[in-house]
Amino acid sequence: MGDLLLVRHGETEWSAAGRHTGRTDLPLTAEGEAEARALAPFFAGRAVSFVLTSPLRRARHTAELAGLRDAATDEDLCEWDYGGYEGLTTARIHEARPDWSLWRDGVPAHGDGRPGESAEDVGRRADRVLARIRPLLADSGEDGVVVAHAHLLRVLTARYLDLPPSEGRLFLLTTATLGRLSTEHGLPVIAGWNQRPLPRGGAGP
Template sequence: MGDLLLIRHGETEWSATGRHTGRTDLPLTPAGEAEARTLAPYFADHSFSFVLTSPLRRARHTAELAGLHGAVSDDDLCEWDYGGYEGLTTAHVQETRPDWSLWRDGVPPHPDGRPGESAEDVGRRADRVLARITPLLAAGEPDGVVVAHAHLLRVLTARYLGLPPADGRLFRLTTGTVGRLSTEHGLPVIAGWNQRPLPRT
């Protein structure tokens, strides 16, 4: 069975300061572009059965700079919709809700009427992605690649492992890194996490 490589997009202005960035379509910072370019050695001279990316430009641009051309956009790979907490940091939210946890408590509606999402909502999107790609990996095709966002990829990892969506909280994922989901003796495992290519000597 092929492995599934997960790439979190490079740094944005909001990710650098810990602001929840769901559907706000921010570009990469120069540092984020540099992070994405350093990923190219991971993928050079390899073919993949599929490359999927979030439709948001920070993910699409990361794929391009990493040398992953021809990526297909998938709306189910959008980041968690943070509703009324879009653009806020956890510390800011906890000024009025000291015990708040995104994973447990979800978010309030956005002023424009969007309800936001719970962990279970994001889990349903992750399940749809896995249902589409698992047959390709199981058929012995080459590895596949998904380029998306921290919270979405953490939920997708939990669901790949058969865990509840909220257990994505266990898998911290930094910008511009690669994770590898694999199998061992027929069971799903994490084979790599928060990886960066070694510098060339």
């Protein structure tokens, strides 16, 4: 069975400022584009069975700049819908709710009628993605790649490990870094995490 390589998109203006960026479709910054291009040597010449990406342009552009140009989009890979907390920093939220935790408390509804999502909601989307991916990894024996967003990928990792979605809180993932989900003796494991990969032949995931 192949491994699943997870790539968080490069920097955006809001990610650099620590603002919750769910469905707001921001572009990469110049630094984010440079981060994404730095991934390309790692993927050059690497056989993968599939590439999936969030439909949001920060993820799609990261995939393109990393040399992953045949990516298919999957709506279930969109970032957590932050509802009424879209665009806010955690520090700003804590001014009104000092004990607030995204993982435990979720988010309030947005004024336009969007309810936002809980960790369990995002977990259900992650489960659907994994259900589609696992047969592809098993049949090909090659690695697969998912390019998406920090909180979505953290939840997906928790579910891959058979943990509750809220345990995604344990897996910090910075921009344009890579994680590797694998198996050992038939059990799911993390083989690499939050790494800036080097080209093949060097150290890295």
